[in-house]
Amino acid sequence: MxxxxxxxxxxxxxxxxxxxxxxxxxAALVVRGGAVVATGVNRVVPDGDPTAHAEVVAIREACxxxxxxxxxxxxxxxxxxxxxxxxxxxGWARLARVxxxxxxxxxxxxxxxxxxxxxxxxRPPEARTPPxxxxxxxxxxxxxxxWLARADRRRY
Numbered sequence: 787m788x789x790x791x792x793x794x795x796x797x798x799x800x801x802x803x804x805x806x807x808x809x810x811x812x813a814a815l816v817v818r819g820g821a822v823v824a825t826g827v828n829r830v831v832p833d834g835d836p837t838a839h840a841e842v843v844a845i846r847e848a849c850x851x852x853x854x855x856x857x858x859x860x861x862x863x864x865x866x867x868x869x870x871x872x873x874x875x876x877g878w879a880r881l882a883r884v885x886x887x888x889x890x891x892x893x894x895x896x897x898x899x900x901x902x903x904x905x906x907x908x909r910p911p912e913a914r915t916p917p918x919x920x921x922x923x924x925x926x927x928x929x930x931x932x933w934l935a936r937a938d939r940r941r942y
Contacts, residue, residue: 793817793863794887800827801840801865808832811865811896812840816848816881818860824848840864841872845879855942857881866893869900870907878942 793815800813810828817823826843830836841864849855857879862868866888868876876884890900902915911918920926933939 790863790885793822794885796822796825797863797865798887800825804828804840810840810898814840814844814862814864816844816857816860816862818848818852818857823860824851837871839869839872841868842875845875845881849879855879861885866890866898870903 797813797815800815801811804813804827805811809832810830812828814826815822815824824844824847826840826845826847828840829838829843841862844862845857848857848860855878858881860879860881861883862876862881862885864872864884864886867886867890868884869890890904893899894901906914911920
């Protein structure tokens, strides 16, 4: 394996295999320097974990293998356009580029509609589903004050 089309075909193969095994139709690969660092498939149902999306599983494994939370220089190949949660994980991991095959509209047609999540992100916290309420705003600054006071903090 060694090119963009081949890596995407591998992500699609893993997604199909995951469906055959009873999982969701999603898979992802993290690639760096012309080699696959990690793969992931949707594990939501078997793990009982709503965060176990293929992209998150692949990112977690790549971080473990590389010994870093910073995946700069790596690219992600996903069988489908990432959802808002996965897009957030991709941003935090600092992946250099994302490639995907199916668009979110195609996922919606198969019953995986995340449009409400995308729409929710544009609303203020109190208007989201579920609504969010800010409590103890002044006290909430305390952990950040403690963080900033640490000379050995590692920025991420």
